[in-house]
Amino acid sequence: MAWRKYNFWVYIMANGRNGTIYTGVTNSLSRRVLEHKLKEKDCFTKKYNVVNLVYSEHYTYIINAIDREKEIKDLSRAKKIALIESQNLLWQDIAIDE
Secondary structure: OOOOOOOEEEEEEEOOOOOOEEEEEEOOHHHHHHHHHHOOOOOHHHHOOOOEEEEEEEEOOHHHHHHHHHHHHOOOHHHHHHHHHHHOOOOOOHHHHO
C-alpha cells in the first residue's frame, strides 16, 4: 500500500505543569486545538479543562504520527514533562503562535 503524504501532528494539551496532560493526533492542529479550547465536544479535555497547547510534532505520514502518539502516551509523567519542557520550558500556550 502506498502512503500518501499529508500533514499530521502529535500534540500535547495541558491545564498546567502540575495538572492534567492530554496527548492526541490530528490532521489539522489549529482546528483540533480550537475544538479543545471551545470545549465543543463532551470529552476528556472538556472535563479537565485542558485547553493549552504546550507541545507539538509534525509528521508527513499518519502511521508515523499514530506510532509517536502511542509512544508518548506510554511515557511516564516525568518523561512527558521533560519532553514538553525540551521545547516549552514555561508551559506557555503555543497555540497563540499557530
